[in-house]
Amino acid sequence: MLCALAARIFHDTFAVHNRPEDMAAYMDEAFTPDRLRAELEDPRSIVLLAFVEDEPAGYAKLSSGETPECVTGPRPVELARLYADRAWHGRGVGAALMTATLDAARALGAATLWLGVWERNDRAIAFYRKCGFEPCGSHPFWLGADEQTDVLMVRALDEHASSAG
Numbered sequence: 001m002l003c004a005l006a007a008r009i010f011h012d013t014f015a016v017h018n019r020p021e022d023m024a025a026y027m028d029e030a031f032t033p034d035r036l037r038a039e040l041e042d043p044r045s046i047v048l049l050a051f052v053e054d055e056p057a058g059y060a061k062l063s064s065g066e067t068p069e070c071v072t073g074p075r076p077v078e079l080a081r082l083y084a085d086r087a088w089h090g091r092g093v094g095a096a097l098m099t100a101t102l103d104a105a106r107a108l109g110a111a112t113l114w115l116g117v118w119e120r121n122d123r124a125i126a127f128y129r130k131c132g133f134e135p136c137g138s139h140p141f142w143l144g145a146d147e148q149t150d151v152l153m154v155r156a157l158d159e160h161a162s163s164a165g
Helices: 002-017 020-030 033-041 093-107 122-130
Strands: 045-052 055-063 076-084 112-118 134-143 146-156
Touching: 002 020, 002 033, 002 055, 002 076, 020 134, 033 045, 045 093, 055 093, 076 093, 093 112, 112 122, 112 134, 122 146
Parallel strands: 076 112
Antiparallel strands: 045 055, 055 076, 112 146, 134 146
16 A cells, blocks of 8 residues: 555656656665565654545655754754645645654654755645745755755754644
């Protein structure tokens, strides 16, 4: 279920802006059952699923690990993915996932949450800004053979708050 959801959302979000061969190369690597199983079993990762009326509507992934130098806040955790199915855009799924992600990051003991978002994904950048994230740098992201740029964004986690904004 997660493989199908993740692949569909990624394809729906990015296929129109990228070469088919780059999309295929990335998707064939990133959304295999073995790859997603390894991510689910990784003790440094937490995957959250959103359902609407028993149907999967989105997912998020937190990951502890290497942190870019521009992320200077204490106890950082990465928001590695946050995707809502296109059918649920603008209907609260992304905000609910963000709230759950912020709460999960706090429960891990994080004080800083950071993410990378494609510089051409204006909708996502606006969403993250609304949720309190600010740009702090950038890094490359490879989609197949195409080197792209992700904007790195960061926000502090208020220990007592539990909302997306």
